Amino acid sequence: MSETMTAAAPDLFAKFDEIIQIRENLLASGVEDPFSLVMEKVLSPTRAICNGRDTILLGTYNYMGMTFDPDVIAAGKDALDQFGSGTTGSRVLNGTYQGHREVEDALREFYAMDHAMVFSTGYQANLGIISTIAGKGDYIVLDIDSHASIWDGCAMGKAEVVPFKHNDIEAMEKRLKRIPEGAGILVVLEGVYSMLGDVAPLKEMVAVAKKYGAMVLVDEAHSMGFIGEHGRGVAEDQGVLDQVDFVIGTFSKSVGTVGGFCVSNHPKFEIMRLVCRPYVFTASLPPSVVATAATSVRKLMHAGNKRAHLWENSRRLHGGLTELGFTLGTSEPQSAIVAVIMPDLQRGASMWEALLHEGLYVNLARPPATPANMTLLRCSLCAEHSSEEVETILGMFERAGKAVGII
Incomplete structure (x- = not known):
């Protein structure tokens, strides 16, 4: 009688062992877990009780401070009363309520474009639009530092992916030159890159893309509401918005809620509602969310004064941290993000903890999310931060930086 030998099944979690070990080593050093922070109570766009402490928030992406705007909150409460807590359906079935149409109308007006399509998250907006537009046999040329949702959209659509060095116009053109004649090309760029807060040279890049017959998609998640005369983003600020085929954005930054969108002037754009799988096969946003988003947009x-104050905050924080001796991600303020480069993960985590004990929350960002294996503290300013709060923040950075030995 023969016995059947059964090999032990491989551990499907083995691929994560290195990350597990890094996290265990970090926690073993006695540092608070920087990825498990709990906000017990949110007091305003700039303050919360975090892990039991009254804390200034400098890592929330709430750029325009709309989360506590009275009109925005009132719109959400009214929608809850009128339409209930959720739609329980896809946009192409029972999931389109009056509020979904209203927020798409607001986006068309905001961008002065013909079409607007709202997704349940910003991640899904990139995933859906990119994977649907560029498929097998097409080419996607994209910045190497693109957001994970952009990379995932490329993978889902099975297009040929051609990355180029970050913000390098010459490298981008070299990639475009090599693409076979007659192939479909989508160039994907971001207005502001979320890790370092640096801005893309969109004016030059869009010109190069059009030279080779490519369509252009720009993700303005971190610039919408803040950059540009009307807050339409870097493409508006650099005068090329009318040459961009698709603008992707999110409601989870300047708009102050959750959701994603794409706006476009392409005459065939509306067919996306029937062919874009991440739009068709997911439940639509709750009525309260689209009501708050429409009101916020x-x-x-008409938020010119708030934009001006946010720029003042960005310039002061960037200049103050530079004077203190910190190494920053950009040589000058380019957005509402100010990235403070740390020597390594251990000291970055120690600095993050020291700031939290001072009463300041920032984001600790590490590889593989960051470019060039950097560890950094990412500061996201808000239009509701007062000038006095920015000075307080600088004092916190000085004390924590000296205590940890960063400066």
Whole structure:
């Protein structure tokens, strides 16, 4: 009688062992877990009780401070009363309520474009639009530092992916030159890159893309509401918005809620509602969310004073940290993100903890999310931070930096 030998099944979690070990080593050093912070109570766009401490928030992406705007909150409460807590359906079935149409109308007006399509998250907006537009046999030329949702959209669509060095116009053109004649090409760029807060040279890049017959998609998640005369982003600021085929954005930054969108002037764009799988096969946003988003987007059309104050905050924080001796991700302020480069993960985590004990929350970002294997503290300023709060923040950085030995 023969016995059947059964080999032990491989551990499907083995691929994560290195990350597990890094996390265990970090926690074993006694540092608070920087990825498990709990906000017990949110007091305003700039303050919360975090892990039991009254804390200034400098890592929330709430750029325009709309999360506590009275009109925005009132719109959400009213929608809850009128339409209930959720749609329980896809946009192409029972998931389109009056509020979904209203927020798409607001986006068309905000961007002065013909079409707007709202997704349940910003991640899904990139995933859906990119994977649907560029498929097998097409080419996607993209910046190497593109967001994970962009890379995942490329993978889902099975297009040929051609990355180029970050913000390098010459490298981008070299890639475009090599693409076979007659192939479909989508160039994907970001207005502001979320890790370092640096801005893309969109004016030059869009010109190069059009020279080779490519369509252009720009992700303005971290610039919408803040950059540009009307807050339409870097493409507006650099005068090329009318040459961009698709603008992707999110409601989870300047708009102050959750959701994603794409706006476009392409005459065939509406067919996306029937062929884009991440749009068709997911439940639509709750009525309260689209009501808050529509109200916020319309208020951002007239937020010039808030944009000006946010720029003041960005310049002061960037200049103050530079004077203190910190190494920053950009030589000058380019957005509402100020990245403070750390020597390594251990000291970055120690600095993060020291700031938290001072009463300041920032994001600790590490590889593989960061470029060039950097560890950094990412500061996201808000239009609701007062000038006095920015000075307080600088004092916190000085004390924590000296205590940890960063400066």
